[in-house]
Amino acid sequence: MKQYLLMEKYPVFDLTVPKAETSCATIDDVMAKLKEKIDAHPKVAFIALFDHYAHTTAIEGTIDRSIFAAQNIVFCFGAALPNAHILAVRPRAIGVADLGDAFHLTFLEPPMELATKEMEAWCKSLADLKA
Numbered sequence: 367m368k369q370y371l372l373m374e375k376y377p378v379f380d381l382t383v384p385k386a387e388t389s390c391a392t393i394d395d396v397m398a399k400l401k402e403k404i405d406a407h408p409k410v411a412f413i414a415l416f417d418h419y420a421h422t423t424a425i426e427g428t429i430d431r432s433i434f435a436a437q438n439i440v441f442c443f444g445a446a447l448p449n450a451h452i453l454a455v456r457p458r459a460i461g462v463a464d465l466g467d468a469f470h471l472t473f474l475e476p477p478m479e480l481a482t483k484e485m486e487a488w489c490k491s492l493a494d495l496k497a
Contacts (some may be wrong), residue, residue: 367486369475377475379486384468387493393435393464396471396492400460403488404441410484413440413457435464443481452477460485 372378383390390396397415404412419436422429429436442457455477463470471489476482 367490379473379475379482379489381471381489382465382468383471383489383492386467387495388469389494390469390492393437393462393469396462396469397437397439399492400439400462400488403484403491404439407484409443409445411442411444413442415439416459418461432465433463434466437462443476443478443484458485460489 367379367381369377369379385391388396390399401412401415404410416438417436418438419429419433421427422436438459438461440457440459444456447453455474458473458476458481460471460473469492471492473485473489476485
């Protein structure tokens with residue numbers, strides 16, 4: 367998993383999982399596996415699935431030709447509300463793009479180390495086959 371600054375200001379984690387290395391055949395399979403991880407965690411609440419590809423297509427937006435499907439899974443680790451400012455970085459989301467031969471997963475770095483570790487583990491767990 368790589369970490370970098372997107373647009374020189376957003377700390378993003380990024381992982382590409384070749385389809386040959388995962389039991390997931392479709393983006394729906396990926397979302398189902400991520401939802402299982404979210405549902406199994408006692409302090410995480412599932413919020414929604416968002417089909418970014420369908421939305422962008424519906425509004426006649428631009429989609430990179432390498433992307434065949436794109437969805438976000440939205441959830442919250444919100445174990446505490448220490449102040450009103452923390453709401454700016456909640457809830458969390460993992461974006462998944464189907465690139466044909468691989469799934470590309472990304473998420474914005476959470477302000478909580480536990481959330482970062484969990485989200486990294488969830489993404490990495492998708493590589494469940496030996497290439």
